[in-house]
Amino acid sequence: MLSNIPVARAGVTGASVGRPDGVSRRRVEFRAPDGVQLVGHLRVPPGNAGPRPAVVVSNAMTSVKEQSVNAGYAQRLAAAGFVTLAFDQCGFGESGGLPRLHEDNQRRLDDLHIAVSYLTGLPSVVDPERIGVIGVSIGGGLALNLTAYDPRVRAFVAIAAGLLNPARARELMPTYQDMLADQTSLLRRYHRTGALDYIPVVRTPDVPDDQPVLFDNPIATEYYGTPRGAAPNWRNRVSALSLRTILVDDTRTAADTIGPGAGLLIVGDQDVATLPEDHQAVHDRLTGPKRLEILPGVHHNDLYDQAAVGTAADLAADWFTTHLR
The missing domain is CATH 3.40.50.1820 (Alpha/Beta hydrolase fold, catalytic domain)
Structure with missing residues (x-):
């Protein structure tokens, strides 16, 4: 077939x-x-x-x-x-x-x-x-x-x-407005320069404690930060601006x-x-x-x-x- x-x-x-x-x-x-x-x-x-x-x-x-x-x-x-x-x-x-x-x-x-x-x-x-x-x-x-x-x-x-949706995201995230402001700053920089900052998806032992990550929680780490989620074509790296899609879409x-x-x-x-x-x-x-x-x-x-x-x-x-x- x-x-x-x-x-x-x-x-x-x-x-x-x-x-x-x-x-x-x-x-x-x-x-x-x-x-x-x-x-x-x-x-x-x-x-x-x-x-x-x-x-x-x-x-x-x-x-x-x-x-x-x-x-x-x-x-x-x-x-x-x-x-x-x-x-x-x-x-x-x-x-x-x-x-x-x-x-x-x-x-x-x-x-x-x-x-x-x-x-x-x-x-x-x-x-x-x-x-x-x-x-x-x-x-x-x-x-x-x-x-x-x-x-x-x-x-x-x-x-x-x-x-x-944004209304529900606001209900669930106490720091929603601060997060949105940070993401908007990244968006402004991207529009002006075409440059994106990159961060790890999850915190792993080799990621410094002061390094921001996309998902800083054990739920994400237990899959993406362990052999469970390992895949040849996946990287523990994502644009810092990626969080915006959760906040506004x-x-x-x-x-x-x-x-x-x-x-x-x-x-x-x-x-x-x-x-x-x-x-x-x-x-x-x-x-x-x-x-x-x-x-x-x-x-x-x-x-x-x-x-x-x-x-x-x-x-x-x-x-x-x-x-x-």
Whole structure:
């Protein structure tokens, strides 16, 4: 089946890699309208069933395709019968684009639209009328937004999702105004000089105590700062201006305009990073088919690479089976 996938513009696709479950994985390249090359892993289920439903996979913040979305969700959903596309967002991992290692939710959302267009250009492999999206952490909020703004996407699954808008961010962050002022100063400098300051994503033993980091908390460190989150294409480095996307971008209000898109939200009841009450609030605002699963005893990072991933992936597969008919 993967032999039918066209060579990407200005690049070639990699060799197909077979898996014990019969899933084939190929490195693929596709381009944004501005010429930036995006690199992903396309997985195709075993067999010759013809065009299949497909799921775009949306990464956690600063993550690359080999991390939390990889075997846990992209591979499991492919084994369940869905074509999946996990890819590096612009500026991260193997993908091109400048500035490097800079988080921008609007650009990430653009990348997700481009990924949908890529999938719809594979008519022998993908049924363009049956496309969904799954996302983890910030990627979960963007999965919701993609479904609201792209009618080609019929269903989403948001897992331990970042579901903020500026109003909610102000409620949760006592120093919000000071943080926004600091980020605005960095933005002013970037606009004037084109230069970005870079900081570690998390604090590790080699990071001085007085060095600012993007996520200065044990939740992020236990994944990104340990071998659990190690990946060849990931670096413990990100632009200091990346925090601004959490403060000012909206991954929540799209719930009011998502229309008929079907939404499943999954979160652990012990998640103090992306709160269960935020998932409940978004669930209550959805107007299409919807479901909320709050998993007992599960923390945020458990839904990256621990046993809870199996539960979440099974729920996602059932959801997509129902709503991508």
